[in-house]
Amino acid sequence: MTIALPARPLKRRAHGWLITAICIAVIALMLLPLVMSTLASLRPLAETSATPPSYLPSSLSLENYRKVAEYQQGIWVYVKNSAVVAGMAIVICLALSVPAGFALARFPVPGKEVLFLIILASMMVPYQALLVPMFLMFSKLGLTASPLGLAILHAVLQLPFSVYLMRNSFEAIPKELEEAARVDGASTAFQLRRVFMPLAMPGMVTVALFAFIASWNEFIGALILMNTESAFTVPIMLTGVVSGDFGAVDWGALQASVIVSILPCLAVYLALQKYYVSGLLAGAVK
Amino acid sequence: MKIKRNGWVGLAWLSPTLLFVSVFVLWPMVHLVWLSFTSTSLLGGGEWVGFKNYTTAFNDPKFWAAFRFTLLYTVILTPILMGLGFALALLVSPNTPLRRVTRTVTFLPVVIGLASSSLLWFWLFDQQVGLFNRLLVDLNILSQPLVWFRKVDTAMIAVIISVTWKVVGFGMILIMAGIQSIPSDLFEAARIDGASLWLRVRRIILPLALRSILMATVLSVIGSMLAFDQFYLMTGGGPRGKTFTSVYWIYQNSFVRFDLGYGAALSVILMLVIMAMTALQLTLQSRGKA
Numbered sequence: 001m002t003i004a005l006p007a008r009p010l011k012r013r014a015h016g017w018l019i020t021a022i023c024i025a026v027i028a029l030m031l032l033p034l035v036m037s038t039l040a041s042l043r044p045l046a047e048t049s050a051t052p053p054s055y056l057p058s059s060l061s062l063e064n065y066r067k068v069a070e071y072q073q074g075i076w077v078y079v080k081n082s083a084v085v086a087g088m089a090i091v092i093c094l095a096l097s098v099p100a101g102f103a104l105a106r107f108p109v110p111g112k113e114v115l116f117l118i119i120l121a122s123m124m125v126p127y128q129a130l131l132v133p134m135f136l137m138f139s140k141l142g143l144t145a146s147p148l149g150l151a152i153l154h155a156v157l158q159l160p161f162s163v164y165l166m167r168n169s170f171e172a173i174p175k176e177l178e179e180a181a182r183v184d185g186a187s188t189a190f191q192l193r194r195v196f197m198p199l200a201m202p203g204m205v206t207v208a209l210f211a212f213i214a215s216w217n218e219f220i221g222a223l224i225l226m227n228t229e230s231a232f233t234v235p236i237m238l239t240g241v242v243s244g245d246f247g248a249v250d251w252g253a254l255q256a257s258v259i260v261s262i263l264p265c266l267a268v269y270l271a272l273q274k275y276y277v278s279g280l281l282a283g284a285v286k
Numbered sequence: 287m288k289i290k291r292n293g294w295v296g297l298a299w300l301s302p303t304l305l306f307v308s309v310f311v312l313w314p315m316v317h318l319v320w321l322s323f324t325s326t327s328l329l330g331g332g333e334w335v336g337f338k339n340y341t342t343a344f345n346d347p348k349f350w351a352a353f354r355f356t357l358l359y360t361v362i363l364t365p366i367l368m369g370l371g372f373a374l375a376l377l378v379s380p381n382t383p384l385r386r387v388t389r390t391v392t393f394l395p396v397v398i399g400l401a402s403s404s405l406l407w408f409w410l411f412d413q414q415v416g417l418f419n420r421l422l423v424d425l426n427i428l429s430q431p432l433v434w435f436r437k438v439d440t441a442m443i444a445v446i447i448s449v450t451w452k453v454v455g456f457g458m459i460l461i462m463a464g465i466q467s468i469p470s471d472l473f474e475a476a477r478i479d480g481a482s483l484w485l486r487v488r489r490i491i492l493p494l495a496l497r498s499i500l501m502a503t504v505l506s507v508i509g510s511m512l513a514f515d516q517f518y519l520m521t522g523g524g525p526r527g528k529t530f531t532s533v534y535w536i537y538q539n540s541f542v543r544f545d546l547g548y549g550a551a552l553s554v555i556l557m558l559v560i561m562a563m564t565a566l567q568l569t570l571q572s573r574g575k576a
Contacts, residue, residue: 022377023388030391033451036417037406051414052423052431092306100303107296119303122311124564126512128533129553132540133317134310136326156310163303188295217399219515220533224541235401239519242405251415254405261402269397273390276397280456281463 034262041065041255048252064252068260071241071253073230075260078237081147081226085233086215088151093162093211094204096155101166101203102192106178116167123160127153131224138225145231150222154215161283162207168282169203170196206279209272213265234261318557321550328544339551348527349552352535359531360510363446367506370450371457372499376487378458379465389462393455400452404519407448411435411520438528441521445529449516453509457502464498465491497570504567508560532556 036055040048041064043057048064068075103109104116134153135144143149177195186194197204222233232240238261241254269276322339326332343349378389395403410418411434419431434444468490476486492499514533521529523538530538536556540549 019377020384023384026374026377026388027391030394030451030455033406033410034394036410040409040417049415052420053415053417055417055420096303096306099299103296103299107291107299108293109296109300110293112296115300115304118312119307122307124561125311125315125557126508126560128512128514128536129557129560130311130314130318131537132546132550132553133314133321135541136317136321136546137314152310155306159303159306188291188299213397217401219399219401220518220537223518224537235399238401238405242408242519249412251409251412254409258402258406258409262398262406265397265399266394269394270390277393277459280459 037255038259041252041259043252045252048250048255064256065260067250068241068253068256071257072232072237075234075237075257077230078232078234079260081231082216082233082235084147085150085154085222086212088147089154089158089215090208090211092151092155093158093207096159097162097166097207098197098200098204099192100163101168101170101200102196104163104167105170106196116163119163120160122156127157128220131221135224144225145228147231150218150225150233151215153221153225154211154218157218158207158211158214161210161279165203165207165279165282166200169200173199202275205272206275206282209268209275210279210283212268213276216265315557318550318553321547322554324547324550326546326550328541328546332547335547339548340555342548343551343555348530349535351528352530352532355529356511356513356531356533359442359445359513360507362442363449363510364503364506366446366450367454367457368499368503370454371502372461374454374458375461375465375495376491379462389458392458395452396455396459398452400515401519403452404448404516407444407451408520411444411448435521436525438525441525441529445516445520448520453506457506460502460505461495461498464495468494500570501567504563504570508563508567511560511563 039055039057040053042060042062043064044059044061045063045067047054047057100119104112109115138144138146138149141149143152173196177199178191182191217235219235222236223239226232226236229240234257238254238257241257242249323334323336324332325335325338374388374392378385378392407418410416413419413431413433416431419428419434422428423431432440434440472490472494473486476490481489512533513531514537517523517529517531517534518537523530523534532552533556536549536552539545539552
């Protein structure tokens with residue numbers, strides 16, 4: 001919806017220029033750190049530790065990226081770990097929240113609202129407080145340093161939101177469509193797959209998108225659970241780059257790996273921006 | 287035709303989620319409370335010690351220092367985030383192309399990881415190679431590059447600058463949604479009356495977007511109270527352990543000193559504080575609805 005924040009006609013021109021100037025200043029301020037970091041990551045190796053630092057690289061080079069490709073186990077190992085964990089977290093979130101949302105939206109489940117509240121209530125518990133018992137449980141189950149273990153933790157974070165969103169998505173589907181499927185005598189599972197899921201696709205994309213971003217970026221759980229180097233996700237690998245091999249920070253490697261860690265999130269967000277913002281508002285303004 | 291579905295079939299569809307929540311949320315909560323009454327160590331062993339961990343916590347000056355530091359961080363950061371978030375929301379609410387771009391760009395850092403942004407700023411703040419330091423010197427704001435993380439005050443300022451950049455777009459989007467849901471005829475009427483921007487903000491926007499602002503505030507406060515990544519990566523708790531936050535202190539005791547029992551007691555305290563805040567948030571939400 002558009003609101004014209006109205007200016008008085010006489011002042012309108014000056015007002016318009018002022019707004020334009022402020023917008024451009026905000027854009028520049030917000031982009032500056034990202035642009036500086038990207039440019040710094042493209043410096044030749046010799047310039048990465050120069051004091052004082054130069055704003056612009058003297059020439060562009062991929063040396064820092066080549067270096068992080070071989071850093072510790074090679075950055076692609078950690079990118080792959082992060083991607084596997086995020087993929088599993090997405091699968092767990094969808095596999096649980098789609099049937100759960102369907103049941104909550106369309107079945108007279110006994111004790112429905114209480115059960116729904118219990119699922120949502122897990123959002124009230126900060127997962128940071130549950131890391132001690134979870135670490136002990138995962139140690140027993142052999143789920144530390146395992147992508148599945150971390151994916152389960154990330155699914156715990158996203159599940160209440162996912163169930164809430166899927167319930168709303170299924171509730172929004174008109175009853176008439178469902179009745180037509182029922183007349184055909186289709187089984188419940190068939191109805192879910194062929195009638196409900198295609199119509200609830202935007203909700204499912206939103207669930208997957210949030211699971212991806214949350215999992216890709218999550219830090220303290222990965223720090224605690226992924227306790228061997230070969231299992232590190234990208235954020236944990238970053239801590240290794242800062243502490244460095246001999247205590248000195250390798251700035252070029254740091255900038256390149258920070259950019260590698262940021263790019264997938266920016267790409268996914270820019271591609272699916274609508275889903276992200278509507279999901280965010282649905283989650284916060286229930 | 288009215289559809290009758292079998293509730294028990296529905297329960298079967300719901301059961302995997304219920305099982306998952308029971309195993310990975312409810313059971314750990316119970317286990318956490320139990321652990322907090324034991325002297326369990328990460329190295330194994332441990333016995334029932336009653337309330338000892340809790341009395342230790344209440345007499346532990348470092349725990350209180352970490353709690354106070356987290357509160358201070360929250361008290362300083364929240365007004366900055368909400369003030370800027372509100373101003374930005376005012377700026378980007380109308381759907382003109384430039385304002386949309388401003389909205390998207392301001393929101394970009396929200397989707398990147400806190401670890402990534404913390405390390406990005408860790409570099410920018412570095413006294414030798416950091417461009418932010420160089421920029422401040424070139425603009426004559428600083429006479430020479432500052433070692434930001436050597437003192438508590440400047441470390442706090444540095445973390446707050448970086449976090450503000452990272453999350454200001456979050457509050458902006460929530461408050462913007464509140465502003466956009468205000469009926470446009472109210473603005474029309476205000477325009478005809480020739481009301482100034484200040485008057486429109488005070489009389490129309492603030493009261494009608496209040497619920498969104500409160501919501502953004504509570505979510506932001508909860509996020510700040512759980513701060514960990516930014517301090518772990520930028521200050522490492524230093525200088526001299528003065529920038530430990532509550533979560534950092536729990537991590538330190540549980541996974542660095544291996545004292546899981548004590549860590550569990552601290553976690554229970556944190557959990558109660560956060561749950562009280564979430565309860566406040568839910569109350570605000572349901573009041574707003576009525």
